[in-house]
Amino acid sequence: xxxxxxxxxxxxSVAAATAIGGKTLTQPDAKTNQTSIKxxxxxxxxxxxxxxxxxxxFGLGGAGQTPLSYQGKEQEAIAIVEKALSLGIRYYDTAAxxxxxxxxxxKILPTYRKQxxxxxxxxxxxxxxxxxxxxxxxxxxxxxxxxGWQLHHVSFMEELEQILGENGAIKAFEEAKEQKLxxxxxxxxxxxxxxxxxxxxxxxxxxxxxxLNAADIHHPRPFSTTVLPVAQKKNVGVIAMKIPAYGxxxxxxxxxxxxxxxxxxxSLSGVHCCIIAAENPEQLEANFRVxxxxxxxxxxxxxxxxxxxxxxxxxxxxxxxxx
Numbered sequence: 001x002x003x004x005x006x007x008x009x010x011x012x013s014v015a016a017a018t019a020i021g022g023k024t025l026t027q028p029d030a031k032t033n034q035t036s037i038k039x040x041x042x043x044x045x046x047x048x049x050x051x052x053x054x055x056x057x058f059g060l061g062g063a064g065q066t067p068l069s070y071q072g073k074e075q076e077a078i079a080i081v082e083k084a085l086s087l088g089i090r091y092y093d094t095a096a097x098x099x100x101x102x103x104x105x106x107k108i109l110p111t112y113r114k115q116x117x118x119x120x121x122x123x124x125x126x127x128x129x130x131x132x133x134x135x136x137x138x139x140x141x142x143x144x145x146x147x148g149w150q151l152h153h154v155s156f157m158e159e160l161e162q163i164l165g166e167n168g169a170i171k172a173f174e175e176a177k178e179q180k181l182x183x184x185x186x187x188x189x190x191x192x193x194x195x196x197x198x199x200x201x202x203x204x205x206x207x208x209x210x211x212l213n214a215a216d217i218h219h220p221r222p223f224s225t226t227v228l229p230v231a232q233k234k235n236v237g238v239i240a241m242k243i244p245a246y247g248x249x250x251x252x253x254x255x256x257x258x259x260x261x262x263x264x265x266x267s268l269s270g271v272h273c274c275i276i277a278a279e280n281p282e283q284l285e286a287n288f289r290v291x292x293x294x295x296x297x298x299x300x301x302x303x304x305x306x307x308x309x310x311x312x313x314x315x316x317x318x319x320x321x322x323x
Contacts, residue, residue, distance in 0.1 A: 095120055148184045228268060
């Protein structure tokens with residue numbers, strides 16, 4: 001299948017997105033021809049690096065401790081997405097490997113497509129494998145384009161060499177961007193910051209999704225001091241993940257709560273937004289309230305929080321073993 005045929009096939013196989021403006025999200029209704037989810041809340045926004053897009057500092061994660069990525073939890077997942085929309089959350093993160101996450105998002109988000117930033121990922125390292133993931137992602141998400149498409153959990157230099165090499169996944173990324181199937185290209189990682197820093201140096205990625213929490217600075221190889229300076233120099237949009245380390249940073253003797261965890265990460269220079277998964281709508285709204293009240297911490301507050309996590313050890317970095 002050639003490039004243009006591929007694009008025509010993809011566009012014809014998914015539902016068209018609906019453009020809607022303003023602060024009222026509307027969708028067609030069979031009886032009234034119009035229903036709506038009212039956005040009555042706001043939160044601080046930042047421009048996502050070189051993308052030039054202004055987004056709220058808090059987005060919805062599509063995997064982990066959330067019904068979005070669990071089989072048989074469709075209604076619970078839909079309730080979370082509807083709550084996110086009502087709160088004005090516009091960044092939605094998922095991946096081809098997140099179980100039913102893409103399909104769950106695809107049941108709700110297409111109607112509001114032009115107002116949100118939809119991001120997915122591929123763990124394929126070769127061109128053809130990446131294309132297969134993209135085709136499946138677009139189908140599952142019920143859209144004809146992604147705002148962001150990222151290389152998922154790149155952990156080793158050997159992987160980076162394969163991705164950027166002949167017939168590597170980067171070829172599919174460039175072809176998809178040329179065909180307007182994706183807008184912005186990115187890379188993610190939670191294992192080895194030097195690999196992500198090297199990737200940002202070698203290729204003009206638009207975004208990066210990396211692990212950044214209040215215990216990161218105590219790791220022998222921190223993401224904050226390794227990747228953030230490079231990202232700032234290259235004007236790469238930085239999305240933070242693993243903010244509370246799956247809640248492990250809230251164990252006794254560590255952080256008091258999300259206000260410290262999220263506040264610390266969002267106060268790091270060069271971070272534009274963060275994503276956190278939600279177990280239920282109530283938890284999502286509680287995290288949203290923290291983001292809504294966010295004010296950057298000064299250096300004294302940052303040091304105080306770092307001191308709280310000095311003995312976090314495995315609690316703050318258990319995910320670094322993932323590859």
